[in-house]
Amino acid sequence: MSFSPYHEFNWTDCWFLLQGAGRTILLMLVAGTLATVLGVAVGWLRFASRAARILTAPAIDVLRSVPLLVLLILVSSVFGIAGFDIDVFGTAVAILTLYAAAFAAEVARAGFASVDRRTRRAARSLGMTAGQEARHVLLPLAARTVFPAWVSLMLALVKDSALVSAIGYVELLKASQVAVTQTNQPFLVFALSGLLYFAICYPCSVLSRNLEARMKHDLAA
C-alpha cells in the first residue's frame, strides 16, 4: 500500500468542524454582547449630544470605510507593538466588538430618534425622572423598532467572524481549512462548513425578515 499523508474524512474531522462552529458562536455571543452595549452607549451619546455626534463621526466613518481584514492586521500589530499580553481570542473579540459597535451605534441612534418626542414629554409630565423615562419609555420603544436591524447586525457579525481565521483563531472557517489539509477533500469539507454557517445564520435572517414584515404590517394597520 502506498503511503498517503491524508486520511479519509471521518467523524473526528466532523467533530473538529463542530467545535469550530461552537467557537464561531462563542465569538458572536461575546463580541455581539460587548458591541451591543458599546453601540447603545455611543448611539445614545450621538443621539443626545451634538458635540458627541461630531466627535464620534470620524471614528465611525473610518471603521465603516476600511476593510475588516486591514483593521484586523492593524489592531493585532498595534497590540504587538504595545506589548499587550493578549491571546488571539482576545484580539479577535476586541476588533470584532469595535467593528460591530460602529454599526450598532448607528442602529441605536436611529432607534432613539424613532421614538416620538411627545411620548417622552408625556412620560416626563407624568412625573417620571429623566432616568425613569429613559428606562421605561425610550429604551423599550427604541429597542422594539430596531430589533430586526439588530438581528441582521448579529448575522453580519457571524459572517465577519470568519475573517479572524486570518490572525489564527480556529473558528469554523479555520477549522475547515485545517480539515482540508488533513483529508485533501476540500469540496466535502467546505460543503459541510457551509451547511454549518447556513444553519447558524438562516434562522436569524428569517427571524429578522419576519419581524420586519410584521412591523410594517402593524404600522399599516
Add this chain to the structure above:
Amino acid sequence: MLDYQFHWRAVLADLPELLGGAVVTLQVTALSVIVGVPLAVLLAACLRGGASARRPARAFIEVTRNTPCLFQLYLFYYGLGALGLNLPSFTVAVVAIGLNNAGFLADTYRSALQAVPAQQTAAARSLGMSFLNAFWHVVLPQMARIAYLPTVNQVVWAMLNSSLGTLIGLRELTGVTQFLQSRSFRTLEFFLLTAALYYVLAKALMLAAALLGRRLARGAP
C-alpha cells in the same frame, strides 16, 4: 507603545506599488459589479415569476446571504480546484464577489421592479415595443432610480470585500501591502497607509456615485 519609532521612508518609497494594488482592487470591484448587477436583475425577475423560477433563485440568494463571503471565495478556489477546475485567484475573486453582490441586491431589485406599475409595460407593449425593448427603455430606467443608492452601497461593500482576495493569493491592495511589509516589517506603517488608501477609495466611489446620481435623477417626476 510610546517609544515606537515610525519609519515612513521605506513605506512611501513603495507607494507606487501600493497604488498598483489599488488599481487591481478597483478592477476586481468593477468586474464584480458587472457580473453582479445583471445577475441580480435576472434573479429579481425570477423572484417575480412562477415557482419553478422562484425557488432556485430564492435558494441561491439565501446561500449567498447566509454564508461568509470569505467562505464563498474558498469554496470557489479550493473546492472547484479539487474538482479539477483551477481558476486564477483574480477570476475567483471577481466571480465570488460578483455572485455575492447579486445575492445581496436581488431582493432590493425585486421591490424596485414591483414599484414600477405593470401598466407601464402594458402601455409600452401596446405601442408596439417588444417585451425586451419595453423592459430596457421603460421599466429599467425607472427601476434604476429606486435601486441606485442600495447599489452604490453594495459597490463600496464589494470594494471592501475584495480585500479578502488576499487570502487566496490575489495581489490587490491588501495583498500587495502584505507582501511589501514582509520585506521591511514596518507592518503598522504599511497598513496605516493602506487603510488611508481604502478610505480614499471608498470616498472617491461615493463621490463619483453622487455625481452620476445627479445625472440619473434628471427629469425624475
